[in-house]
Amino acid sequence: MGWLFEPGFFSNGPVHVALVIGGVTAVVSALVGVFTVVRGQSFGGHALSDVSTAGGSGALLIGLSPLSGFVAGDLLGGAAMEALGTEHERGRDVATGIVLGAATGLAALFLYLDATSGTTTGTAQQILFGSIFVLQPSIIPVVAALACLALGLLALLYRPLVLHTFSPEIAHARGVPVRLVGALYMAALAMAVALSSITIGTVLSTALLIGPPAAALRLTRGMGRALLVAALTGLGATWLGILLSYDSFYWSPSRRFLPVSFFVVAIIVVAYLASGLARLGLRRRPSAPGGA
Amino acid sequence: MFSGFMANAWVSGTIVAIVAGVVGFFVVLRGAAFQAHAIPNGAFAGAAFATLVGFDTLVGLAGFSIVAALGIAWLGRRARADVATALVLVLLLALGGLFLSRTTEYGPQVFSLLFGEILGVSTSELLPVALLALACVAVVGSLFRPLMLSSVLGEVAEAKGVRSGPLEVAFLLVVALATAMTVPVVGAMLIFALMIGPPAAARALSARPMVAVALSVVLALVALWGSIASAYLTDWPVGFFVGVFGAAIYGAARASVTIARRGAARSGAAT
Numbered sequence: 001m002g003w004l005f006e007p008g009f010f011s012n013g014p015v016h017v018a019l020v021i022g023g024v025t026a027v028v029s030a031l032v033g034v035f036t037v038v039r040g041q042s043f044g045g046h047a048l049s050d051v052s053t054a055g056g057s058g059a060l061l062i063g064l065s066p067l068s069g070f071v072a073g074d075l076l077g078g079a080a081m082e083a084l085g086t087e088h089e090r091g092r093d094v095a096t097g098i099v100l101g102a103a104t105g106l107a108a109l110f111l112y113l114d115a116t117s118g119t120t121t122g123t124a125q126q127i128l129f130g131s132i133f134v135l136q137p138s139i140i141p142v143v144a145a146l147a148c149l150a151l152g153l154l155a156l157l158y159r160p161l162v163l164h165t166f167s168p169e170i171a172h173a174r175g176v177p178v179r180l181v182g183a184l185y186m187a188a189l190a191m192a193v194a195l196s197s198i199t200i201g202t203v204l205s206t207a208l209l210i211g212p213p214a215a216a217l218r219l220t221r222g223m224g225r226a227l228l229v230a231a232l233t234g235l236g237a238t239w240l241g242i243l244l245s246y247d248s249f250y251w252s253p254s255r256r257f258l259p260v261s262f263f264v265v266a267i268i269v270v271a272y273l274a275s276g277l278a279r280l281g282l283r284r285r286p287s288a289p290g291g292a
Numbered sequence: 293m294f295s296g297f298m299a300n301a302w303v304s305g306t307i308v309a310i311v312a313g314v315v316g317f318f319v320v321l322r323g324a325a326f327q328a329h330a331i332p333n334g335a336f337a338g339a340a341f342a343t344l345v346g347f348d349t350l351v352g353l354a355g356f357s358i359v360a361a362l363g364i365a366w367l368g369r370r371a372r373a374d375v376a377t378a379l380v381l382v383l384l385l386a387l388g389g390l391f392l393s394r395t396t397e398y399g400p401q402v403f404s405l406l407f408g409e410i411l412g413v414s415t416s417e418l419l420p421v422a423l424l425a426l427a428c429v430a431v432v433g434s435l436f437r438p439l440m441l442s443s444v445l446g447e448v449a450e451a452k453g454v455r456s457g458p459l460e461v462a463f464l465l466v467v468a469l470a471t472a473m474t475v476p477v478v479g480a481m482l483i484f485a486l487m488i489g490p491p492a493a494a495r496a497l498s499a500r501p502m503v504a505v506a507l508s509v510v511l512a513l514v515a516l517w518g519s520i521a522s523a524y525l526t527d528w529p530v531g532f533f534v535g536v537f538g539a540a541i542y543g544a545a546r547a548s549v550t551i552a553r554r555g556a557a558r559s560g561a562a563t
Contacts, residue, residue, distance in 0.1 A: 042374035043326040046381070094492045097325035098539050101485030105535015108482065112529045204389070207382035214375045259393050265386035269379055276370065 030234035051077030057110035074190035211268035215275035313509030316487035334360030337388030489538025493545035
């Protein structure tokens with residue numbers, strides 16, 4: 001295995017932290033993301049990651065940690081989208097777009113002010129594209145708490161969410177509080193996006209949220225299995241991405257790390273395309289179960 | 293404010309706003325906000341690539357935005373459109389991040405690509421920008437009826453022989469062209485705000501297509517002119533003003549419609 005794991009991979013402190021935080025994030029994003037994909041909220045999930053940029057850069061500006069800004073920004077942004085949006089699909093599209101546009105504008109200003117205040121060089125790069133190898137071990141408890149909160153909320157919402165997603169009429173008839181379920185789900189989504197923003201950066205957190213669930217949903221039937229496959233795919237992509245990024249230091253004579261986020265996203269996209277091929281294979285075999 | 297180097301900013305800004313107003317009207321009408329957001333972000337990777345390899349930024353922008361448009365259209369035929377859009381978007385962004393990590397000169401340049409720089413347009417770039425703009429408006433003009441029909445009444449359009457697949461590809465390519473010319477001015481992350489806020493406001497204010505398109509162009513011009521002036525005065529990034537003005541115009545339009553409706557209801561109740 002020496003060719004795969006370059007020297008020091010297992011004894012490196014920052015790598016341990018990256019593996020733990022990256023792994024937790026990948027699993028939370030994948031589980032929350034299955035519902036994002038099924039409910040057709042990919043745009044909203046992505047918009048939240050740009051709202052994260054505004055929150056994170058704003059927090060840095062006033063001397064707080066980016067994670068607190070990510071969380072606060074996402075919860076606010078999610079609330080704004082819920083408030084502006086309608087059940088009508090194109091209305092929701094515009095509401096998301098308006099929130100996204102305003103948040104991006106704010107991000108532009110905050111990043112500019114961060115850069116000109118001079119104390120935080122490379123901030124824009126760090127917030128946008130992540131920096132998983134420089135995370136402090138001290139944030140692990142916060143990450144764990146957020147992850148538990150998001151997953152707890154998801155578990156609580158599981159039944160009404162599945163009902164509302166797949167048979168909205170029955171949900172209405174049974175008196176499921178649809179707006180409340182939608183809003184609470186948005187809160188879980190906001191926390192998942194905040195988590196992935198800190199690991200692979202705000203611009204790429206969408207990859208962890210949408211990619212593994214979309215691949216899993218093409219391969220499996222039934223929510224339970226889709227959740228499991230999505231979580232495993234996300235976890236695998238993240239850990240492999242961290243490993244490849246670490247190894248890339250030794251690949252070229254220039255001795256530079258290639259970004260983790262690039263590897264994670266590339267693996268996820270390949271997995272998604274492969275899931276399409278695998279499904280074609282399943283369809284060709286007439287006796288395959290679930291290949292309808 | 294209107295002399296020397298600022299002249300280019302005003303001219304290119306005016307062209308950008310007209311194109312964003314026209315193309316954005318259909319973006320809002322077709323519910324294609326996510327695609328309109330994804331294509332410019334993909335174009336950002338093209339600009340980063342052009343910087344790395346050392347050829348013209350506009351070529352990189354145009355090439356990558358066309359690739360993004362075709363990728364979204366191709367993947368979207370087999371899967372949910374929003375999932376396809378999200379994946380094309382993150383793939384291109386990741387490539388952009390990779391290209392950036394290989395160049396030594398990012399910093400300010402990246403920032404201006406993402407968030408815009410009013411001084412980023414040179415006199416020699418004005419002509420290609422104007423030509424691209426003309427091409428965009430001409431294509432939208434020639435596709436106006438089928439686009440209108442397929443956006444509002446999908447089934448009727450199909451029955452009349454409008455083929456939705458090729459039309460969708462053509463529309464995404466127009467968004468890509470519009471993107472390539474606008475990114476150097478307002479930035480990859482904010483051209484989108486200009487394509488959503490003013491057109492959505494125009495749609496809220498008028499139900500008649502031609503009036504709404506005209507209104508959309510006027511509002512986009514107001515937003516962008518205001519942004520350029522504010523950026524000049526404050527030295528803050530132009531993208532900030534575009535994003536905030538776009539949302540403010542939409543908010544104002546919604547509010548005025550609501551107030552007008554309440555007023556109408558009240559006078560109706562009085563009589």
